[in-house]
Amino acid sequence: MKILSTLGLLGLTLVGLVIAIPILSVAFSLFGALMIFLIWVAPFWIIATSDVTTGFEKIAWLIAMVALSWFAWVFYFFLAPLKPRDDFISYHRY
Numbered sequence: 001m002k003i004l005s006t007l008g009l010l011g012l013t014l015v016g017l018v019i020a021i022p023i024l025s026v027a028f029s030l031f032g033a034l035m036i037f038l039i040w041v042a043p044f045w046i047i048a049t050s051d052v053t054t055g056f057e058k059i060a061w062l063i064a065m066v067a068l069s070w071f072a073w074v075f076y077f078f079l080a081p082l083k084p085r086d087d088f089i090s091y092h093r094y
Contacts, residue, residue, distance in 0.1 A: 043073035053081045 047053075047061050061080065064072040 040070070043070065043076075047073065047076055050080075057082060 044062060044065060047058065047065070050058070053061060057080070061072065061076050065076075
């Protein structure tokens with residue numbers, strides 16, 4: 001009887017694994033897709049919430065990321081702001 005119950009438990013475990021594999025692979029795929037999407041969106045979020053640029057320059061950087069390349073984000077860190085901000089200049093004159 002012990003052999004029969006052990007074989008039954010082994011069979012149920014194998015059936016459970018066969019059922020769990022597609023469920024786990026879908027879960028890992030969705031998690032991976034979500035992580036890739038968040039990594040792709042992160043530079044847009046960083047530029048959109050940055051205080052380095054304002055107004056039309058910020059919009060131009062976001063459009064450059066969409067139209068040219070995602071790597072425009074790297075240029076943003078090296079080149080932004082392209083023009084000095086007026087409030088920054090007037091504040092430091094006095």
